[in-house]
Amino acid sequence: MTTISQAAPQDSAIPKVRVDMLPLLLVPVLALLMLPLVGSFPTWVTLTVAGLAMGMMVFMMASGLTLIFGLMDVLNFGHGAFVSVGAFTATLVLLPMKSWVEADSVWMNLSVVGLAILLAMLVTGILGWAFERIIIRPVYGLHLKQILITMGGMIVAEQLIHVIWGAEQIPLQLPTTFRGAFIIGDAALEKYRLIAVGVGLTVFVTMFLVLNRTKVGLLIRAGVENGEMVEALGYRIRRLFVGVFMAGSALAGLGGVMWGLYKETLTAAIGGEITVLVFIVIIIGGLGSVGGCFIGAMLVALVANYAGFLAPKVALVSDILLMVTVLLWRPQGLYPVAKR
Template sequence: MSAGRIASTRLSGIDWPANLLLPILALAALPFMSFSTWLTLTVAGAAMGMMLFLMASGLTLIFGLMDVITFAHGAFISLGAYVATEVVGALPGMAASHSWVASLAVLAAALTAAILVTGVAGLIFEIVIIRRVYGSHLRQILITVGGLIVMQELLVTVWGANPIPVQKPAALQGSVEIAGAAIEIYRLVAVGLGLAVYAGLWLLLSRTRLGLTVRAGVENLEMVEALGFRVKRLFVGVFVAGTALAGVGGVMWGVYQGLVTPAIGPEMMILVFIILIMGGMGSVGGAFVAAILVGLITNYSGFLVPKLALGSNILLMVAVLLWRPRGLFPLVKS
């Protein structure tokens, strides 16, 4: 199955041009640098892409099924990052230990706590705000921007406005040498986690009845209801899952950055929306490919043409939209 077709399964034929874009971009950069530099930049770009995917996957799922555009997603990313500061700070012995088991356990504890906290926060947000604005994009944008501001102020109230440091667990610091290239261990962990989440979503959406219902709902919500499925409950579940994924992204990004501020999530939202638009609004597989594209182009352009680095993602998005106006893997809606 095509990587870009999780939410919109394509069973006959693979969309080769869209799927080949990623390897073409990676290979196109190789002649302009040494292999070890290319490998370092590619792994770093993939790792950044995976962290972006973790942040974007929930949002694209929410849009794909619920047709809800939420600008408050960034606040859930920040919340996840703050939870990481609490959990890592509460386990200083384990975080300082050079044991792999202890370091991964600290990270797992932070991820689990973030999933719970951002999931519950997402549930409250859906009940209090989102369910009142179904079907109206303008109202969704306005009220979720308001919700973002309120949530950010709540984060400031709880954790203060000053940056809070969070250290990487000791065994995840430093780098390893692979084929002459220095690769940060934490980036490898991020790649592993991103792939695991992608695989989990793929299995959930393509191999379970719940996933079948979600895929059907993305296409024709009304008919799913007419078949007896209580879509409102599904909506709540998807929104909670989406915010929990934002929390996971927040943990990984917060620990990677080493400093957490209330703006750590909202600052990422421009890239997250670029990924959503470029991948095809609502497509989880599209978000996966687009997130890695963004990670790679940022690193390659930062190395080759530093002045272009800032706008490289916008240029990539423009190029993709000129080629495919609805994104790389657009969803089919009835």
């Protein structure tokens, strides 16, 4: 049998796999550069852990949105609604089970928060399904209409939250064993921030494994690059769309619970307020890239924390400055996703 490789010896060199390491180095390099500027090692550790924790929570909220944009080409400006709904849904568990929240038992605290997270993800996942069918489906491919209708969806969701939970702020108590800090040397590491880092890393590793080790994950990655070809291979990309939208919404719900517990006060606008930050993160990361989104979230949060400490006025615009700097370097974000 004649093979093309025999007929074309010039094709035989094995191309090297280029791993783009530069964006991966940004987070540790930034952290190390800030150490002499911050001056105090314990303060630097506290700022860095706080930045990483905030970054992980932002990643949870942003990762679903970047996949939704990458796969479905949908600009969902209503993503923040799922953050708000997730946070408020958690109150349905955390407020009635206040005794579990206040109990000085790790297991009771974990159980009640775990239950709140499960319920929030379930509700936001189902809402995501309805949102995709009713609001998104009629505007596929129409970006301007997507922006208008999804922003409208978010306003409606916020008003519905007012109707259901009232217009007043709702205090959300952090479980007893999640309070306080570990003191290591002179550095104080807040327990809840460490928990947020753990949850965020778990979400990232799970997403990484699903996207790289499962057929569904590979189909999502392939669909981000060329959805038409995925259909030509015999797969129904609309089902993937719905699945990704539900998963993205559920992740936003998870982020909402974590963010709500972090802020300890809920308002209906909690999701809308963070939407701009979430969009900055996914633009920095490269639209559609989960890895880029992860690095982008860490960078945004760390820069905000360091700037807040070193130059509080700069912190007001640090996100925008970071985004401009990254886009001047890589106009399509840190890890641009290949498109057909």
